[in-house]
Amino acid sequence: MAVSRLSLGKFLELVITITCLVLHYKSMGESDPHAIILASGTFVGYTVILVGLFAGYILSTPINKRIDIFFSLIGCALFIATGALILQDWNGGIHSALRTETHKLAVAKGWLAIVNGVLFFLDVIFTFRD
Incomplete structure (x- = not known):
């Protein structure tokens, strides 16, 4: 089973999603x-989706290209959207004056969500081009 560029990208997305989920729990x-609802739903939902994609990859049943793009x-x-809302709340809301460990974790969570x-x-671009 050869490791493709897309599977490495999906693995990186999964690692960042799980990291965001852990940071969300901590902060x-x-x-x-x-x-709160958007972050919880996005992090948990995409953890399940990405694990399912990897299960399909391991079992040699790849997902349809259109579904993957969707x-x-x-x-x-x-x-x-989740990252922007988190950063807006922690940097511009009532938490902006607080520079606690929770604040640092929340800001990291917001930026990691945007990177993801x-x-x-x-x-999407690489899948469309293949």
Whole structure:
């Protein structure tokens, strides 16, 4: 089983998603309920989706290219929106004056979510080109 560029990208997306999920657990102190719900749903949902994609890859049953592009486009939008809401809440909201360990974890979570959104967008480009 050869390791492709796309499978390495998916693995990196999964690692960042799980990292965001752990950071969300450690720093869940957002004051905006929409940010909490969006972050929880995005991180847990995409952990399940990406693990399912890897199960298909390991069992040699690849996912349809259109479905993969669909999941990646939605993931791009969700991760960027989640990261923006988290950063807005922690840097511009009631938490902006606090520079605690929780604040640092939350800001890291927000930036990692945005980076993962960009990776999902690059995944769309590479999947479309293949």
